[in-house]
Structures are given as C-alpha cells and as structure tokens.
Amino acid sequence: xxxxxxxxxxxxxxxxxxxxxxxxxxxxxxxxxxxxxxxxxxxxxxxxxxxxxxxxxxxxxxxxxxxxxxxxxxxxxxxxxxxxxxxxxxxxxxxxxxxxxxxxxxxxxxxxxxxxxxxxxxxxxxxxxxxxx
Amino acid sequence: xxxxxxxxxxxxxxxxxxxxxxxxxxxxxxxxxxxxxxxxxxxxxxxxxxxxxxxxxxxxxxxxxxxxxxxxxxxxxxxxxxxxxxxxxxxxxxxxxxxxxxxxxxxxxxxxxxxxxxxxxxxxxxxxxxxxxxxxxxxxxxxxxxxxxxxxxxxxxxxxxxxxxxxxxxxxxxxxxxxxxxxxxxxxxxxxxxxxxxxxxxxxxxxxxxxxxxxxxxxxxxxxxxxxxxxxxxxxxxxxxxxxx
Numbered sequence: 001x002x003x004x005x006x007x008x009x010x011x012x013x014x015x016x017x018x019x020x021x022x023x024x025x026x027x028x029x030x031x032x033x034x035x036x037x038x039x040x041x042x043x044x045x046x047x048x049x050x051x052x053x054x055x056x057x058x059x060x061x062x063x064x065x066x067x068x069x070x071x072x073x074x075x076x077x078x079x080x081x082x083x084x085x086x087x088x089x090x091x092x093x094x095x096x097x098x099x100x101x102x103x104x105x106x107x108x109x110x111x112x113x114x115x116x117x118x119x120x121x122x123x124x125x126x127x128x129x130x131x132x133x
Numbered sequence: 134x135x136x137x138x139x140x141x142x143x144x145x146x147x148x149x150x151x152x153x154x155x156x157x158x159x160x161x162x163x164x165x166x167x168x169x170x171x172x173x174x175x176x177x178x179x180x181x182x183x184x185x186x187x188x189x190x191x192x193x194x195x196x197x198x199x200x201x202x203x204x205x206x207x208x209x210x211x212x213x214x215x216x217x218x219x220x221x222x223x224x225x226x227x228x229x230x231x232x233x234x235x236x237x238x239x240x241x242x243x244x245x246x247x248x249x250x251x252x253x254x255x256x257x258x259x260x261x262x263x264x265x266x267x268x269x270x271x272x273x274x275x276x277x278x279x280x281x282x283x284x285x286x287x288x289x290x291x292x293x294x295x296x297x298x299x300x301x302x303x304x305x306x307x308x309x310x311x312x313x314x315x316x317x318x319x320x321x322x323x324x325x326x327x328x329x330x331x332x333x334x335x336x337x338x339x340x341x342x343x344x345x346x347x348x349x350x351x352x353x354x355x356x357x358x359x360x361x362x363x364x365x366x367x368x369x370x371x372x373x374x375x376x377x378x
Contacts, residue, residue, distance in 0.1 A: 021214065024214040024217045024218055025213075025214055027217045027220075028213045028214055028216075028217045031217070040285075040362050040363060040366065041216075041278060041281025041282065041284075041285065041362055042213075042281075043212070043213045043214075043216035043217055043277060043278070043281065044216060044278050044281065044358060044359060044362040046213075046216070046217040047216055047217050047218075047219050047220045047223075047355075047358075047359070048220070048359060050217055050220035050221075051220040051223055051224055054220065054221075054224040055224060055227060061221055061224060061225065065221060066221060068214075068218065069218030069219075069220075069221040069222075070221075072211065072214060072215045072218045073215060073218055073219070073221075073222070076215055076276075076333060077161075077178075077179055077180045078157075078158075078161045078179075078183075078208060079208055079209065079211050079212045079215055079276075079277070080180050080212075080276045080294055080297075080298060081157055081160070081161055081180060081183050081184055081187070081205070081208065082153075082157060082201075082202060082205030082206065082208050082209040083209055083212075083276075083280060083290060083291050083294035084180060084184040084291070084294045084295050084298060085184050085187045085188055085191070085198065085201065085202075085205065085291075086198055086202070086290075086291025086292075086294065087184070087188075087291055087292060087294070087295040088188045088191065088192070088198055089198050089291065090289060090291065090292050093262075093264075093265065093292070094292075097256075097260075097261050097262065097265050099259055100255065100256040100257075100258075100259035100260055100261035100265065101256065101261065101265065101269065101296070103255050103256070103259055104251075104252040104253075104255040104256040104259075104261070104269050104272070105252075105269075105272065105296065105299055105300055105303060106303065107251075107255055108248065108251045108252035108255055108269070108272065108273075108300075109273065109300055109303050109304045109307070109330055109331070110307070110311065111247070111251045112244060112247055112248045112251065112273055112304075112326075112329060112330040113304060113307070113308055113311050113312075113326050113327070113330040113331075114311060114315065114326075115243075115244075115247055116240055116243065116244040116247070116325065116326040116329045116330065117311075117312055117315060117317055117322055117323065117325075117326035118315070119239065119240045119243050119244075120236055120237075120240040120321075120322045120325045120326060121317060121319065121322045123235065123236035123239045123240060124233065124236040124319070124321070124322060126236075127233070127235050127236050
C-alpha cells in the first residue's frame, strides 16, 4: 500500500525545499511585522534581513535556501502575470494618458541607462585611481 | 449537452478560484512556448503575451478582474517570498561588490533617485495625472518591489506591474546599443547601468553578453530595489507634503 511507504517517499530533497520555503516565508513575515509602521515594503525588509544573515554567517548559501530561491526566481516572470492582467481595469486611464506614459518609459529609461553608465564609469575611475595612488 | 447545462457549469466554475489559477498557468505556458519558438525575441516576452491572452479571455467571457484574481492571487502571493529570495543571488555576488563597493553604491543611489524622478517629471510635463506619475516612479525597479513602492506612495500597483515589464523590455532591447554608442566597453559599468535601468529583464539580456555583465546587473537590480524602497516613498511623501506634487 502506498501510504505505508510515506517514510521512504519523503526524500531529503523534498524536505530541503520545504525548509527553504519556510525560511523565506519566515523572513517575509519578520519583514512585514517590522515594516508595519515604515514606508518600506515588508518583503524588501525581509530580503535585507536575509542578506544580512547570510553575510554575517560568511558561509555558502545553505542548500535548502538555494533550492527554494532558485525555483521561485526561475519562475519570476509568471508571478507578475495576475497583477499585469489588472491593467485591464486601467484601460480608460491608459487611453487618456498614453502619450506621457510612453514618453516617460522611453526617455526615462534612456536617461537612466546613459546617466548611470556615466556615473559608474566616472566613480570607478576615481576609485581605482585613489586606491592605486 | 443542452446549452443551459453548459451555462450552469460555467457559472459554477467561474465562481471558483480554480479556474483563474488554471488559466493563468495555461496562458503562461502557451506564452512561454511561443517565446522559446521565436528564439526569445524581446517583443514576445511571455509576461506581455500571457497578460494579453488573459485580458482577451476575460473580456470575451465578460469576467470581472476581481473574479479572476480570486484564483490569480495564489500566484501573486508568491511575489513576497520571491522578493526575499533575491537576497540569495545578491549574497552570491558579495565578493564582486567588495572591490567596487564605493562606485556601485554611489551609482545605485544616484540611479534610484534619477530613475524615480525623471519618469515622474516627464509624465508630469506632458500632463499625466498624479496617480499615473506615482505609478511610473518605481518603473525601473524589479516588479515585486515596484508594486510595493507604488502602493506605498499612492500609485496603482497593477499599472506599475505592466509599466515595469514594458520598461524592462525596452531597456533590455536598447541598453547594449546605447553603451556601445557611449564607447563603454567595461562589463562592470554596463552591467550596473543595465540592472538599474531594466531590472531582471535587462539582467537576462546582460547574461547573454557576458557572465560578468550579468552578475553586475543582478547586483544592481537587487541593490536598486533596496535603495528605491528605502528612498522613494519618503522622498515622494516629502514632496507631496511640500505641495510640490
């Protein structure tokens, strides 16, 4: 009978994934609890805390966490879909404001790409220069 | 089967979250296979195609978005843990950050502010409403974080989600050419700029150029999400308080 095999069926791999997901959810919960009074999204605080934890540990990422985060992040585009469909609610707004929106998308993105590349190139040159001086 | 039976099955199914969840996954699978068959053409980004498919389906069946979202929310919910999971690739690149921490931090800090306010300013000058301007502010930030910021500042998170995807597609399509025209050959510089301007979609493009550009782009994307979430809501709230917005 299948159910008798459950002990052997639960491979370490599956528990590893579960541990990783539980860890991610715990950090999200912690972030949400602290972000309650702050103007920062809870999951972002959770990410910051998780990064700090990993950084202070100074060891390779545990397998459970690596497994869970890789599986979630490899499907990241799918996770935007339900929210993206919500744009249908804003059909009238987009019809009325398509020009400023399109201009902000195109020229804003061009401006950011050019200006950040310039700032990075300049600060990197200064930084390497000052360290070799 | 008599038509009334079909209709009653439809009424029954459309009221359950199962239908919304299932069509979300099916639409994405179809969109993704189209994307792979078109050799990952940037204009066939699976998010755009599956969103378009689903909107067409909901419009034809006259299903309100709220009914669909009862099922869609199960996918949407995973954005939270996925945001937390971004800490993992960020940590894996910490060695690269160490030698260049100063230029990276300065550039990402500048980029978070420049990106937020340039898009708001352009939209404002061309007459966009305040809600639209606020929805545009986090457009270059990775989607789960951008939606959180949008909600915080009083924008429309679902509009922001669509704008983020469009920004990523545009940035990924033009970025490499722009850096070439600027005469920039350094992969760390190109990667940082790409990650700030076009988040994850730009990062995927950067990895096609080189592993180094991809790693720096991923680093810039994660740091920019942190900086933007820390800076934008406060800065925008302050401007609103001053009566400037």
